[in-house]
Amino acid sequence: MQVLITNDRLDQRVAANLFVRDLARALQERGHFVFGYGSDPRQQRRLLDIDPIPVVADLGKLSVRPDILHARHHLDAMSALVARPDLPAVFQCDASARLGPLPRHPRIFRYVASTPGLAAWLEEAGIPRDRVALVPPGIDLRRFARARDIPDRPTRAAFYGDRCHPDSPMVAAAAAAMAGFGIALDLVGRDFGRIFDEPEQRLHDYDIVFASGRNAVEALACGCCVVIADATTCGEMVTTGTFEHVRAAGYAPVATEPPDTESVRTRVECYSSTDARRVAEEVRRCSDFRDFAARIEAIYREAMEAHENQQADWAEEQMAMSDYLRDISAMTKQTVRRQSRDGDIPVAAAALVADVSANLVAIQASLDRCHWWPDLQQP
Numbered sequence: 578m579q580v581l582i583t584n585d586r587l588d589q590r591v592a593a594n595l596f597v598r599d600l601a602r603a604l605q606e607r608g609h610f611v612f613g614y615g616s617d618p619r620q621q622r623r624l625l626d627i628d629p630i631p632v633v634a635d636l637g638k639l640s641v642r643p644d645i646l647h648a649r650h651h652l653d654a655m656s657a658l659v660a661r662p663d664l665p666a667v668f669q670c671d672a673s674a675r676l677g678p679l680p681r682h683p684r685i686f687r688y689v690a691s692t693p694g695l696a697a698w699l700e701e702a703g704i705p706r707d708r709v710a711l712v713p714p715g716i717d718l719r720r721f722a723r724a725r726d727i728p729d730r731p732t733r734a735a736f737y738g739d740r741c742h743p744d745s746p747m748v749a750a751a752a753a754a755m756a757g758f759g760i761a762l763d764l765v766g767r768d769f770g771r772i773f774d775e776p777e778q779r780l781h782d783y784d785i786v787f788a789s790g791r792n793a794v795e796a797l798a799c800g801c802c803v804v805i806a807d808a809t810t811c812g813e814m815v816t817t818g819t820f821e822h823v824r825a826a827g828y829a830p831v832a833t834e835p836p837d838t839e840s841v842r843t844r845v846e847c848y849s850s851t852d853a854r855r856v857a858e859e860v861r862r863c864s865d866f867r868d869f870a871a872r873i874e875a876i877y878r879e880a881m882e883a884h885e886n887q888q889a890d891w892a893e894e895q896m897a898m899s900d901y902l903r904d905i906s907a908m909t910k911q912t913v914r915r916q917s918r919d920g921d922i923p924v925a926a927a928a929l930v931a932d933v934s935a936n937l938v939a940i941q942a943s944l945d946r947c948h949w950w951p952d953l954q955q956p
Contacts, residue, residue, distance in 0.1 A: 578604075578608075578609045578610070578644045578645065578874075578877065579609070579610045579611075579612075579641055579642065579643045579644045579645075580604055580609050580610070580611045580612075580643065580644070580645055580647055580877070581612060581613075581614055581643035581645070581646050581647065581657065581661075581664070582597055582600065582601065582611065582612070582613050582614070582647045582649065583613070583614045583615065583646065583647070583648050583649055583650065583653040583654050583656075583657050584597050584613060584614075584615050584649050584650060584653065585615060585649075585650040585652065585653055595776070596791060597613060597649070598630075599716070599717045599720075599866050600647070600866075600869075600870065600873070601613070601630045602717070603717070603866055603867055603869070603870030604870055604873075604874070605630075606867075606870075607870060607871070607874060609874075610641075611630055612630060612631040612632065612633060612641075612643075613630060613631070613632045613633070614632070614633050614634070614636060614653060614656075614657055615632065615634065615653055616634060616652070616653055616656060636656070636657060636660035636661060637660065639661075642663075643661065643664055644877075644881060645664070645665055645666070645667065645877045645880060645881055646658065646661065646664050646665065646666040646667070647666075647667055647669060647873075647877075648666050648667065648668045648669065648680065648685070649668075649669045649671075651674075651677050651678055651679070651680045651901075652677075652905075654666070654668060654680050655680055655682070655898070655901055658680075658682050658684060658685075659894075659898055662889070662894070664684065665684050665686055665880045665881050665883070665884030666682070666684050666685045666686065666880065667685070667686065667687045667688075667689060667873075667876055667877060667880050668680055668685050668687070668688050668689065669689050670688050670689060670690050670691070670695050670699060671691055671695070671790070672695070672740065672789075672790065672807070672829075674695070675698070676740075677908065678901060678904035678905060678908070679699075679702050679704075680901065681703075681704075681897055681900065681901070682894065682897045682898075682901075683887070683890060683893050683894055683897060684884065684894070685708075686708060686879070686880035686883040686884060687708055687709075687710055687876050687879060687880050688704050688708055688709050688710070689710050689712050689873070689876060690709060690710070690711050690712070690827075691711075691712065691713060691714050691790060691791075691827050692711075692713075692790070692826060692827025692828075692829045693711060693825070693826060693827060694826070694827070694829055694831075695827070696709050696711045710872075710876050712869060712872050712873065712876075713824065713827055713828075713864075713869075714790055714791040714794055714827065714828065714864070714869070715794070715864045715865055715866040715867075715868060715869035716791065716794050716795055716798055716864055716865075716866055717866045718798070718861055718864075718865050718866070720777045721777045721795065721798040721799060721861075722777075724798060724799055724800030724854065724857035724858075724861075725781045725799065725800045726800065726850065726854065727784045727800055727801065727802065727850045727853055728784060728850060729850050731758070731760060731784035731785045731802070731845075731848055732760065732784060733760065733761075733763070733782060733783045733784055733785075734751075734755045734760050734761070734762050734763070734783060734784065734785040734786070734787070735762065735763040735764070735765050735780075735782075735783045735785075735786050735787070736748050736751055736752075736762055736763070736764050736765065736766075736769075736786075736787045736788075736806070737765045737766060737773075737776075737780070737786050737787065737788040737792045737795075737796060738765075738766045738787075738788060738789065738792060738806075738807065738808070739766040739767040739768065739792075740766070740767075740768060740807075740808060741764075741766060741768060741769070741807065741808040742768050742769075742808070743764060743769065745808035745809065746808070746809050746835060746836055747787070747806050747807060747808055747809055747810060747811055747836045748762075748764065748808070750811065750836040750837055750838050750840070750841045751787050751804075751806065751811075751836075751841050753838040753841075754838045754839075754841035754842040754845060755785070755845070757838070757842060758842075758845065760785075762787075763783070765779075776792075776795050776796075776799075777795070777798075777799065780795060780796050780799040780801060781799055781800075783796075783801055784801060784802060784848075784850075785801065785802050785803075785804065785845060785848065786801040786802070786803050786804070787803075787804045787806040788803060788804075788805070788806065789805050789806060789807045789812070789828055789829050789830060790827065790828050790829060791828075793805055793815070793828040794828055794860060794864050797815060797856055797857060797860045798857060798860050798861060798864070799857070800853055800854060800857045801853065802814060802815075802847075802848050802849070802850075802852075802853045803815045803856075804841070804844050804845065805823055805828060805829065805830045806830055806836070807829070807830055809835070809836070810830040810832050810836065811830060811832055811836040811840055811841055811844065812826075812829070812830030812831060812832055813830075813844065814844045814845070814847045814848070815828075815856055816847060816849070816852050816856065817852055817855050817856060817859070820856055820859050824863065
């Protein structure tokens with residue numbers, strides 16, 4: 578099987594890129610050929626510079642025909658779908674999917690959700706239940722080969738997340754709570770301006786980690802005590818007593834009340850080095866990325882079979898792209914109005930507009946190119 582994976586960027590070692598690397602490696606070991614697509618011109622020629630995984634930036638020059646599209650991040654996903662009208666797709670839905678329009682296309686046959694909350698969100702958004710697959714996150718246990726013994730009393734703590742800011746409510750509450758214990762809180766993640774290239778090594782420096790999703794699994798596998806947290810919500814500390822509940826929730830916080838210093842402090846007081854070692858063993862038992870890859874491979878085959886049994890509909894696909902571009906247009910106009918009102922262009926907003934522009938150019942170029950369709954023969 579030849580698998581094309583899209584990602585918004587492929588030149589940094591943040592969580593999304595590390596996921597793509599682990600997925601590509603696991604699929605290669607299962608005998609598949611894997612390559613990546615990202616429209617960002619800053620990406621490198623090879624995926625993450627040490628992996629023999631090719632990366633393409635122009636799908637019109639793709640020399641091989643993929644069998645399946647593993648789509649991540651809506652702009653690059655929709656660009657790839659319109660460039661490859663013969664390609665069935667699976668869309669990977671993580672927390673970032675809520676930040677933009679949800680890709681809807683007749684050739685997206687499966688939506689993969691990492692948490693029950695995301696699966697429910699997809700269904701509420703109108704995605705049929707039989708197209709939603711719940712697949713909890715996993716990690717490459719060969720990279721996270723050992724769990725260190727943390728001390729009986731914590732001395733170092735980190736907030737580990739790529740979509741949190743220093744002024745996020747949960748970050749402020751965690752910093753204040755840790756200050757009460759005399760412990761400074763390190764901030765690690767793309768939006769904090771600090772990235773861990775090798776989390777399997779760097780996380781060993783911390784006793785307590787605030788994280789969610791895949792980041793939480795990584796920290797747990799390293800033997801850290803982990804409080805499930807995102808930018809706005811504080812969940813539970815992962816213990817042997819809460820582990821199955823936290824795992825069932827996809828390592829996502831389920832609390833609904835805003836975080837405060839006292840609630841965070843209460844969770845940190847559950848710190849136990851002995852319990853952390855037991856939790857690390859449980860994580861290793863049930864979070865092997867090779868199991869994740871096997872499940873994903875089965876989902877690929879389901880999508881490919883569904884594609885074979887479905888007649889291509891050019892008008893339906895065009896309407897799906899029209900609806901998507903309408904949503905993108907509304908987002909872009911809202912961003913421009915906010916910039917004009919504020920009299921400034923935030924870096925994040927400018928990057929969004931640049932990414933949107935690059936992908937819209939790719940989509941338009943592909944629409945302008947003559948495609949072969951089962952019901953439309955080329956002259």
